Amino acid sequence: MINNDVLRRVRFALRINDGNAIDIFKLVDYDMDKDYLQSIMKKDEEAGFLPCRDKTLAMFLDGLVIQRRGKKEGALPNKLKAGEKLSNNDILRKLRIAMSYRDEDMIEILRYANFRIGKTELSALFRKADHRNYKDAGDQIVRNLLQGMVRKYRPEAAKDSTSKKTYSKLQSLPAENNKPTNKQAPRMHYSQKTEKQVAPNTPVNHDIWGKPKPKK
Template structure:
């Protein structure tokens, strides 16, 4: 799934405008220019489109965790290593932490999107990659989870993030 889509859908679900998004980046000491953010929000086919890098989304999600849960004393959040790519599992895990979701909350959100999953399937997404029961989060599940968040937090809004 395109990282720009993840950022766009999260912003829409949580009703974050440019100022709120930039403030979230500032929580992790990252200065993001509004013009750069605006260009990341464009569609691929639109002129001026800039792809969202893994590190940019990683920092946004870390900032969202701080915004929703508060700054954790002591250790700084782990950084994305050079050359490391974000997986859908990483994205889902960070959203889960930021929004303080429990397993039942996540299952409800997926049911809201018309994409029910079992507890075992959901649990497998949060295991370590070397665990025998680990499962990779596919784009379809992540897309439906984000859609379920939109339906949960903005039930009356037409989803402009996918148009």
């Protein structure tokens, strides 16, 4: 899953238009150029597409943490150094902090995408890399978390979340709709949702690290 897709889906799920995105980058002392921002929001087959660098996505997610959780006094922006990569585990961790997700919240969000995971499997993704129970996160769990966020926060447009039409809708959103509020993303348990609100997909027969499940 490329960084452009992650940026695009996070922005859509949380109703973040260009102006708000630029403000988020400013929170980590980065002046994002609007033309460049629009280029990394394009799909790779579109004219003017530019790849979103790991450093750029990391700054956006760090800015999102500050916007939603506040900035620690005296803390400096922790930007990726040259050669450093942003892993899927890092993306999950930053989203978890920004959204104040507990284990139960992440499991619930993933259920919106018909993706099942246990607490033990989930906790392995947030261990330190040198921990014996640490596991690398695959593209699948990142993709399903973002899909679950779209289905929870934008159920009216979940099927169109990565299309060009959707991005044009995003640009027309008023700024006040982009502020993180409890009303915008009410907490509800999955068992309270109806089938109409969460359209089920066919379950995928592999685990979160992309390995096929053995046939019984």
